[in-house]
Amino acid sequence: MTEHSAVGTQFDSRRYTNFPAMVEDIQAGNLDAGFVLAPLAMVLAREGTRPVKIVHLGHRDGTCIVVPKDAPVTSFADLRGKRIAIPHRYSNQRILIERLKDQFGFRDQDVTLIDFPPPEMPAGLKAGQFDAYIVGEPHAARAELEGFGKILYFTKDIWPDFISCVLVVTQDLIDDEPELVRELVQGIAASGKWIDEGPKDELVDGLVLDDEPPSVAKERRIVFSRSFGTSPRMQAAQIGGLFYGQPPELLRYVLSQPPDRVKYVDLDLHRADFEEIQGYAERLGFFAKRPVTTDDPFGFDDYCDGRFERTVGPTPHLRPVPEEEAVPE
Amino acid sequence: MSRLLDLVGSGALMRLSTRIALGFGLFLCGITMLHGGLNHGWFSNRVRARLVVGHLPVT
Amino acid sequence: MRPKAVTRLRTVVLGAIGVSLFVLAWHLATLGNGITGVPGPLLTWHGLVELATAGVLWKNIVASVFRVAWGFCLAVAVGIPLGTWMGWKANVAQALNPTIQLLRPISPIAWIPFAVIMFGGVNVGLLGRRLFDAADVSAAFLIFLASFFPIVTATSSAVRGIDSKYIRSAANFGVTGKRLFTRVILPAALPQVLTGLRLALGIAWVVIVAAEMLGVTSGLGFQVNDSRNNLRMDYVAAAMLVIGSVGLLLDTGMSLLETQALARRGMSRR
Numbered sequence: 001m002t003e004h005s006a007v008g009t010q011f012d013s014r015r016y017t018n019f020p021a022m023v024e025d026i027q028a029g030n031l032d033a034g035f036v037l038a039p040l041a042m043v044l045a046r047e048g049t050r051p052v053k054i055v056h057l058g059h060r061d062g063t064c065i066v067v068p069k070d071a072p073v074t075s076f077a078d079l080r081g082k083r084i085a086i087p088h089r090y091s092n093q094r095i096l097i098e099r100l101k102d103q104f105g106f107r108d109q110d111v112t113l114i115d116f117p118p119p120e121m122p123a124g125l126k127a128g129q130f131d132a133y134i135v136g137e138p139h140a141a142r143a144e145l146e147g148f149g150k151i152l153y154f155t156k157d158i159w160p161d162f163i164s165c166v167l168v169v170t171q172d173l174i175d176d177e178p179e180l181v182r183e184l185v186q187g188i189a190a191s192g193k194w195i196d197e198g199p200k201d202e203l204v205d206g207l208v209l210d211d212e213p214p215s216v217a218k219e220r221r222i223v224f225s226r227s228f229g230t231s232p233r234m235q236a237a238q239i240g241g242l243f244y245g246q247p248p249e250l251l252r253y254v255l256s257q258p259p260d261r262v263k264y265v266d267l268d269l270h271r272a273d274f275e276e277i278q279g280y281a282e283r284l285g286f287f288a289k290r291p292v293t294t295d296d297p298f299g300f301d302d303y304c305d306g307r308f309e310r311t312v313g314p315t316p317h318l319r320p321v322p323e324e325e326a327v328p329e
Numbered sequence: 330m331s332r333l334l335d336l337v338g339s340g341a342l343m344r345l346s347t348r349i350a351l352g353f354g355l356f357l358c359g360i361t362m363l364h365g366g367l368n369h370g371w372f373s374n375r376v377r378a379r380l381v382v383g384h385l386p387v388t
Numbered sequence: 389m390r391p392k393a394v395t396r397l398r399t400v401v402l403g404a405i406g407v408s409l410f411v412l413a414w415h416l417a418t419l420g421n422g423i424t425g426v427p428g429p430l431l432t433w434h435g436l437v438e439l440a441t442a443g444v445l446w447k448n449i450v451a452s453v454f455r456v457a458w459g460f461c462l463a464v465a466v467g468i469p470l471g472t473w474m475g476w477k478a479n480v481a482q483a484l485n486p487t488i489q490l491l492r493p494i495s496p497i498a499w500i501p502f503a504v505i506m507f508g509g510v511n512v513g514l515l516g517r518r519l520f521d522a523a524d525v526s527a528a529f530l531i532f533l534a535s536f537f538p539i540v541t542a543t544s545s546a547v548r549g550i551d552s553k554y555i556r557s558a559a560n561f562g563v564t565g566k567r568l569f570t571r572v573i574l575p576a577a578l579p580q581v582l583t584g585l586r587l588a589l590g591i592a593w594v595v596i597v598a599a600e601m602l603g604v605t606s607g608l609g610f611q612v613n614d615s616r617n618n619l620r621m622d623y624v625a626a627a628m629l630v631i632g633s634v635g636l637l638l639d640t641g642m643s644l645l646e647t648q649a650l651a652r653r654g655m656s657r658r
């Protein structure tokens with residue numbers, strides 16, 4: 001979410017409206033870095049015309065299975081014979097459902113999976129188009145906040161440290177500007193560390209409290225109320241509100257109810273995580289066009305490049321949260 | 330509208346189709362300048378980012 | 389009051405009644421909905437005001453009109469000469485028409501992936517300023533596709549339908565070649581061509597929401613798609629309202645051009 005890295009290179013974020021548009025832009029050479037679904041990234045690395053590598057994670061967890069509030073569903077076993085909406089064919093959410101099917105001894109035909117656009121999932125659940133959905137935040141929290149949905153599982157309960165989206169960059173960018181990639185990865189790692197472990201009493205550059213004197217006001221600042229909370233997570237909710245255009249209150253809920261709903265630490269690439277995902281991806285036929293065989297192998301080192309995440313860069317520019325003016329009684 | 334097209338060129342000098350073509354051309358120029366100014370920052374000295382990172386508003 | 393003024397007044401009043409009834413029905417049907425449901429007229433209006441005061445609305449209108457203007461004008465620049473040629477030479481029409489009629493029914497939305505891939509990395513600059521980025525070019529190409537086929541079809545049938553007595557008398561006066569084209573064919577076909585352009589522009593504007601599903605970050609279509617992802621249905625409805633209004637303006641402009649051309653020919657509509 002940070003725009004500037006510590007070294008000072010400017011990174012711009014471009015908000016897409018759907019995954020296919022972003023993938024096509026990467027393939028066409030219009031985009032060199034982006035956050036995409038983990039299995040989709042593997043498929044791109046395997047079959048894309050413009051090869052990409054996963055260089056870091058975006059976050060961990062942050063995905064939920066949601067069911068109607070009044071539904072007699074207390075475990076995945078109760079979803080036998082039901083319809084479940086998933087965000088994308090090549091999403092790790094689909095793999096998580098597959099994993100649960102194994103765990104609960106479901107056969108393939110025991111659940112029906114439906115590809116559904118994440119923003120419409122709460123409405124689809126309410127309208128009864130399916131019986132449950134699995135999605136990344138904030139679209140799970142919405143059903144909860146609007147009162148008709150309940151969380152059946154947080155990923156932290158069923159697949160701890162779940163990986164949803166990963167940062168991919170094109171091989172061209174790695175070859176041409178490895179230092180730029182390093183800067184980006186370390187900037188993201190540093191902001192993640194700041195969100196989860198940063199000082200509670202310091203404000204990040206550009207954020208201003210509404211009771212501060214106007215002299216503090218800087219260009220492009222975000223002004224918010226002290227009562228919103230000033231922890232790094234609440235500051236991140238404010239920044240996210242600006243960049244995503246989503247209500248900061250919703251992001252605040254997602255980032256704090258409970259706090260480990262989504263995690264921003266330990267974003268380094270681990271072989272075991274990806275090998276498990278790849279195993280399911282192969283089983284589900286994600287690489288049908290170019291199957292993985294002993295003659296044409298495909299593994300962690302073919303789609304992951306962890307060399308940019310060795311050291312973590314300095315945290316973002318911070319300043320102390322100003323003391324609250326004592327209000328005379 | 331007749332008056333509007335006359336701004337592009339008077340009827341005596343230019344044929345109607347030529348004036349329509351000119352009108353289209355002028356509109357195109359105008360909207361291009363506006364778009365450049367508003368969406369590509371033509372008239373401000375903005376530093377271009379070295380790298381653009383794509384993302385979706387979903388975790 | 390003169391009868392003409394009475395007719396005009398009646399048109400305005402009846403139109404206003406129709407719009408009011410629509411807004412009332414909209415209001416009643418969406419009563420009690422929040423910004424994540426189908427928003428009512430009041431919420432939509434507030435959303436519209438928010439977008440306008442934040443400045444994004446103007447940027448998005450300009451971006452969409454920009455893409456449609458370029459795609460449409462390119463379609464005019466290619467489509468009118470091609471259509472004229474097809475209308476003039478029967479064997480050209482016979483050679484090209486099957487292909488054109490085959491491609492015409494394909495929705496530009498289906499072309500989205502190819503539009504992105506074909507124009508990948510195309511960045512058109514002018515004097516160090518960015519004129520089009522690749523996404524602009526792809527979107528303009530989709531608009532081009534949407535308007536090109538109706539323009540070619542309308543132009544070729546306009547030219548084919550020119551009364552042969554014009555052409556014969558021109559020949560009697562020894563008018564041939566380029567002069568025949570600019571002095572006889574073009575003016576004779578113009579009214580029908582303009583009608584075709586008006587229809588094509590309508591189609592082009594309809595396609596903008598779909599065209600801006602690809603990697604653009606501005607435009608009314610982007611506003612719709614992005615607000616949808618951000619759960620701001622009031623912004624979606626506001627953008628729809630603006631798309632309708634701008635479309636109406638563009639259509640009015642084209643219809644004025646059309647009337648003008650018809651008046652020149654001493655014809656009036658209906």
